[in-house]
Amino acid sequence: MSHNSFGNLLRFSTWGESHGEAIGCVVDGFPSNIKIDISFIQRRLNLRKPGQSKFTTQRKESDIVKILSGVFDGKSTGAPISLIIFNNDQRTKDYSDIKNKFRPGHADFTYWSKYNNYDYRGGGRSSARETAMRVAAGSLAEILINNSKFKKIKIESAVVQIGNEKIKKNTWDTKIINKNPFFAPDKKIIPIWEKLVLEHRKKGSSLGAIIEVRVKNMPAGLGEPIYQKLDSELSKAIMSINAVKGIEFGEGFNIINQNGLTSSDEMKIDKNKISFMSNNAGGILGGISSGQDIVFRYVVKPTSSVLSKKKTISKNSKNTSISTKGRHDPCVGIRAVPVGIAMTAFVIADLLLINNSKNI
């Protein structure tokens, strides 16, 4: 048991605070002799990096990742891989106005209740800064998948709704996702979101987002009932991401609008190939992948840091108010996309190793 670790056979542990000297992670259980391309890890990190468009925070984080162990002559050795990013935007600024107040919607109050000690300079450990190391760990998981016999597995993810504006059905265009600042899979939604996000940014507000993940070319058989089911592990993984408030698979909550005559996915054989006639289940039955695409969605709440005054209390239990000045994400959900991919990759890579182990 280790509160800051994730995974089983393949396992990562993160450490570090947003305003500390560095953040890092250690990936253990990584097989030996796999070529590690650090530029791949860096590219993944760059997707999450803030300050890249006017739709994300203007905070600058250089996010240059470095490998400190576990790789020799360009290949994994089987030893733990230690990754580090030094923080370089640690401005010494004046925190006196927020030091003793709990920011609504943030974890300040709960961390204070639990630990009676926390880094008020930016959330410390509860900051989304921690997710950078998940992306690093997840990109190692991707490298592992890409070097396995299941290298065809492909994890795609896009934002499908911001505020009230959602993409139309069947408009998912993989090619454009990484080419627009919203990770939108649908060209037509881009100008609509641009207008919406800037509008909220201007008035010091923020927006929530719904993100969809699709895993293609999944083999059937991944997932370990009863308590390491694929959907259970993915839910644990995704729900641990900052600001996520819900997750659903396949038709999800919408399945309530169907009945038993329509809800289950029928099967057929066509030219010796097994196929399903729908994918209401999101590619998972009984906690095990069916070979269909894995499909799930999760919702990220609006950024809690806003310019307008909010009522709150102080550490010494007085009524007060707070407003968050400065640089914040008008829709923090956008930058969650690479984090969700990373967690998904890690869950899949871990289950692949577990599955492998049984081939005695």
Added chain:
Amino acid sequence: MSHNSFGNLLRFSTWGESHGEAIGCVVDGFPSNIKIDISFIQRRLNLRKPGQSKFTTQRKESDIVKILSGVFDGKSTGAPISLIIFNNDQRTKDYSDIKNKFRPGHADFTYWSKYNNYDYRGGGRSSARETAMRVAAGSLAEILINNSKFKKIKIESAVVQIGNEKIKKNTWDTKIINKNPFFAPDKKIIPIWEKLVLEHRKKGSSLGAIIEVRVKNMPAGLGEPIYQKLDSELSKAIMSINAVKGIEFGEGFNIINQNGLTSSDEMKIDKNKISFMSNNAGGILGGISSGQDIVFRYVVKPTSSVLSKKKTISKNSKNTSISTKGRHDPCVGIRAVPVGIAMTAFVIADLLLINNSKNI
């Protein structure tokens, strides 16, 4: 790592198949010297038991639980508590018509893909029969909570939607939940659901359900960031229940309809008492309980076993069709209610122990 175990300091492991001789669980890490009232466990099991109304399956399962170890002179000894239920409805019937076919919506195909061996007589390990042992383990967790300094914690759960019919806002009446066959918290919805469920039952169809859980009198500070957050653990727990396809906390997916100016819950001090002015977060901030009620909902898909013919394939890869005769739940979500309570109780009891450990 143990695929069939759940929990950390407090941990249960289940075993057994729907048509085997018995099912059981072992609860480890249970503190010593706590009075164990087996009739309490039995009452919890009775809530889940099938065959109690015309809205659940007519299958009879006696579900008499027995303690085999870990209790001496009526008190826990600190040793593992082994619980067993002997299966007594193991009719020898003819399975030849389903033996070689995969039932759509069930785990037959994925278990076959993964294990190449499964008990076709009723799903074996993938059967919801397994959840009886979760209820038993969860009731031990409840006993633990009730004997701790947090004995005021109260876990309530009710069905809030069946098919398209949902309860009205603010109609939650705790007292009636266990007094109607739907675990409905709202008297007015009962006749509506009666009609709806019987209608679907008659035509051999089935319905999905949405279930809400509310935990009252939660202490602040439960949950272990970053990867054993309270919401993350609850999601893992609930998503492992058969047929659950989504979970959301507080406002959940609906938070997308708010913005940053309204979404975060403001705080105030009133008569020396800390309070929140709303509960959009569902009582969890940064993965730690805030002291507000924990509120979450999950969706259970319509029972996949229906009378009408569904297309499927056989083990030897031929196109065929199947219909499920006999006794099935017209809305399996109803009987998920006590299972969800059990899993919630277990997560909370486990986190209480972890929290305790830090008081050095």
Added chain:
Amino acid sequence: MSHNSFGNLLRFSTWGESHGEAIGCVVDGFPSNIKIDISFIQRRLNLRKPGQSKFTTQRKESDIVKILSGVFDGKSTGAPISLIIFNNDQRTKDYSDIKNKFRPGHADFTYWSKYNNYDYRGGGRSSARETAMRVAAGSLAEILINNSKFKKIKIESAVVQIGNEKIKKNTWDTKIINKNPFFAPDKKIIPIWEKLVLEHRKKGSSLGAIIEVRVKNMPAGLGEPIYQKLDSELSKAIMSINAVKGIEFGEGFNIINQNGLTSSDEMKIDKNKISFMSNNAGGILGGISSGQDIVFRYVVKPTSSVLSKKKTISKNSKNTSISTKGRHDPCVGIRAVPVGIAMTAFVIADLLLINNSKNI
């Protein structure tokens, strides 16, 4: 974390007390489709069973094992395998003379200190009765090894010393080990031990034993540095057996009598085969098997239950004395032999699965 479980990918959990209704274990992570021969498990249990010669306790335990889950049509299903043995020697006798006293050398005092509750009728959970389930679990591990590509692995174990009497060097004869009541590997020692053990038995005393384990045909590469090293896992496993007070590998403590010029095992190639010129290391280097035989020894203290009076205290802190009447093992180390084999088999099978997992 689970105090009563052992192993990682392959994992067993035991439950039950010496005077409870039954004892049992659950083996999780066992691959599917492996033929399970229950008579093999029973034969392993019979080796440990008391009451088979005048050199072990005369207590009768029927030890008939039964499989309750995880096996279908004679093969493992991949689901947890639950094993149970019902206790049938639960005589209702008068415990009033020992109920409130701590037996020296036993765990009565420490269990009382820790749990403030224990089953005084025979040690409850601390009784060696628990080891029967280890033998059951270990025999499943043996079945797994025998069905893997490493089926040539062979675990042998024998008693090499009782009291001051030890076997001569190079007298290990595998064939006779299971054919004498001492698990002696050397015919000549048998009459000596017979005399010695009966002598001590007669005067109500008991003897310690040293047991050696040899694993033949080990593949190189098993063991996971740094904290799941093969010797580390074996030590954890063996030291958890009742009454064991020490373990050593290869030359063990005797290596102190060598120096660096002689202590390390030199290597050579002979007819394209790698070999070592000695085995001081006991087949393990850096926590990983080298392909040589694994060799280790452990010491079991003399049975603590003796006829003569020993000074002790009572639960209410008074000076008193106690003597243990009735049936006890004059040398409990003898019956530890099959338990040590079982634990060794389990460690190896678990590490085989972990090793497998890396073959991506």
Added chain:
Amino acid sequence: MSHNSFGNLLRFSTWGESHGEAIGCVVDGFPSNIKIDISFIQRRLNLRKPGQSKFTTQRKESDIVKILSGVFDGKSTGAPISLIIFNNDQRTKDYSDIKNKFRPGHADFTYWSKYNNYDYRGGGRSSARETAMRVAAGSLAEILINNSKFKKIKIESAVVQIGNEKIKKNTWDTKIINKNPFFAPDKKIIPIWEKLVLEHRKKGSSLGAIIEVRVKNMPAGLGEPIYQKLDSELSKAIMSINAVKGIEFGEGFNIINQNGLTSSDEMKIDKNKISFMSNNAGGILGGISSGQDIVFRYVVKPTSSVLSKKKTISKNSKNTSISTKGRHDPCVGIRAVPVGIAMTAFVIADLLLINNSKNI
């Protein structure tokens, strides 16, 4: 499961190779608000540091430890504590003569067999360099113990035998242990060991050592049967240290020379205080501390690197020979002393937290 992590509720994970850029560890589960004195950690590291006398290797390692996370305003925050030591003795030297040969007694061959990739510049991950981070983690465990209600616990350790020369019975003088280069507890043995070690060093040989650990003021009740027993956890911990080949508790292997009439420790009450009349058990009964001193010993084999030629094979399976030039420890067991203390402290701190958790 994580191969490079140790502990349960309190857990450390190490990473890094002897010739990499840095080594480090992450300690998770450390309670918040405990004052962290980094100079205490550094002092502990200095005890292990090489190059401090002519009886240890002359290799220089600066071993300056730095905290990167988990401490704010001088106190622990409850977040993972990341510790790092940058390696500064990474000489670029010529490894061509050893690059392709397996050093006898070292882990080169087994790492090569397992990973088919390892850092030949000094053992990489298998180097004793890794133990520096255990000392760092262990010193945090000591800080935790010193801030708990069991702050009286005191872990002492000394070398009791080098080669054939052992200390006399009852000569343990705690005060001198850290004041001589051998961690000897007996003044009279020092000149004898000086002569012996220099003699072996001169001829390019090396010696083994036996180390004893004594834990004073232990509370009764620590240890979690059946598979997290105190002796089982300590054995796992100690056996994971490089070059350790055996461990024994209390009388250990020597108990074979006693019988049941003498072997168990009798108890008495004297002035309302419970005491034992001997300590053959080494302070542990049934895997739980009895309140007596914990006493155990472990043996460290002679350093495998010696000047004289040893037969070995090359990676391409040819017969060859090797001799290790340069700086090595003439008795590596000496520097194991602080490592053994660290592992012991960690096991105890972890069990204290587990024990705490049960006080519901």
